[in-house]
Amino acid sequence: MEKNKYINWDLLVRHMSGELSKEEEIVFKNWIKVDEKHRKYYERMVEEWNRETLYERDLPRILSNFDLLLETQRKKRKLVIRKRVISWSVAAALIIGFGTLLLLSRQQSEMLTVASSVVITPGESKAYLVMYDGTNIQLDKTTDSSNLIVGSTKIRNNKGTVTFIDNDKLSQQMEYNTLVIPRNGEYHIVLNDGTEVWLNAESKLKFPTDFKGDERRVFLSGEAYFKVSYDNSHPFIVETDLGNIKVYGTEFNVRRYTDEQTVRTTLVNGSVGFQSKESVTENYVKIEPGYQISYERGEDVVVKKVKVANEIAWHKQLFCFERCTLEEIMKDVARWYDVKVTFDNENLKGLSFTCTLDRYDEIEKLLRFFEEVYNIEFKIEGKHITVMEQ
Known part of the structure; x- marks a missing residue:
């Protein structure tokens, strides 16, 4: 045989x-x-x-x-x-x-068509910080700006992390800054209270220079992993356009991209609660570690047990997809590699994959994997990727 x-x-x-x-x-x-x-x-x-x-x-x-x-x-x-x-x-x-x-195994695929010399690279540490006074500061992993003072704010940027430092001359008014992560980027920020936030590509975090009052509130669009500094008397609140996540000191992941229907909060440890913007009560739906709260506008809040490692894989430098459609996968690929993706055949969007991939691999290697599993082909022209049938 x-x-x-x-x-x-x-x-x-x-x-x-x-x-x-x-x-x-x-x-x-x-x-x-x-x-x-x-x-x-x-x-x-x-x-x-x-x-x-x-x-x-x-x-x-x-x-x-x-x-x-x-x-x-x-x-x-x-x-x-x-x-x-x-x-x-x-x-x-x-x-x-x-x-x-x-x-199971196959020699290096020759299906991938590259019709341009444009280099597509995986994401890296880069962002820009819009200060409360309009000052725009470009950030990346090579920037080293120690003890930079903008107005009443003292910040430090070093090797992909921007840190807000206590300043005796802080304003009595609430001053909001915004950290913007472009496509093909990621960044780490340490807030004034010691809370750490890792932001994924195409995300924004609006936060005060100094937390005042009874709560610590930030505003998120996109995806972020939070490690909140414990303060029982001042709950930490992450606000999105669909609802709020309330915590006291814990680690969790929030995903709320505007091109997706839901906001998803996955708890790593501690305790969090979720309240939708449409809620008629002040009650928060709470979850335990290992569970996820998801909410879609006009629908009920859904709580389910999940594989946490899959949900926070991006924070561990991985793509992790479980029964995800190719359309869902390529959205993440597009954000991370800063490319435009189109499908030659609408039926290809529904192909389902379960895999774990390295986020820092060359895009050609990533695409070849998908070609190995199904009879599909990718054509790269500049920063445009077309998904086709073989």
């Missing part, structure tokens, strides 16, 4: 579940014999299966433990792709749409 480079996922899934016919068992045994890699892969899967108790066995999760490493000689960084079979419906989609064979 000729060796091949494919994994027959349908055969593996039904074999582990004891659902193969006699004829299919023969096919499966032949598949094991034809290549040593097939046998080793199967043995690893059996070992994982045997670790589980009868009531804990979850084949999709077991399969998710196996990683596929795609390496290129040009880069030392490794791209880790966690291949997961999420549910029978996903498996069926693969089987019906693309046959029962899913590509």
Whole structure:
């Protein structure tokens, strides 16, 4: 039998579940014999299966433990792709749409078409700070401006972090500044109370030079990871156009891009509450670590348990997508690499992916991964990427 480079996922899934016919068992045994890699892969899967108790066995999760490493000689960084079979419906989609064979490994794809010499780079530390008096300060990781004083405000910028420092001459009035993160950027800020905020690409944070009164309130558009300094007597509030998140001292992630319908708050530790702008009461819906609150205008607040690591992956220098459509994925790619993405065929937008990718990889490497999984092709012209069928 000729060796091949494919994994027959349908055969593996039904074999582990004891659902193969006699004829299919023969096919499966032949598949094991034809290549040593097939046998080793199967043995690893059996070992994982045997670790589980009868009531804990979850084949999709077991399969998710196996990683596929795609390496290129040009880069030392490794791209880790966690291949997961999420549910029978996903498996069926693969089987019906693309046959029962899913590509496991393949030589470097030549499908990617690059029609321009324009270099597309991943994001980096860059932002600009609009001070309360209109002063505009450009920030990046190479800027080192120690003890810069603008009006009554003392700030320090060093290696991608801007810090607001206590100043004895602070104004008695509330003075708001805005940190703006462009596409292809990210930045870290330390507020006057010690709270740290990491902002993702295409985000804005409006905040006072010095917190006054009974609360500490900031305004967010985009995505940010917060590590709030504890102060029980002065709750910290993150305000978005859809609702407010109230905390006392905790770590959490907020995502509210205006081109998306929802605001999502994921709690890492501590406690937070959410109140929509349309709420008729002053009550906050609270969650515990490991849970997420999501809200869409006109709908009920939704609380669910999530994989926190997936939701905050960007903060750990990763893209992590679980059952996300290609359209959703390419929105994040567009923000991070500062490109425009169009689809040659609307049906391609709904293709579903589960993977973990390095945010700092070259965009060509990232796109080749998606070409490996489905019969799609990317064409790069300057900073414009077109998604096409092969």
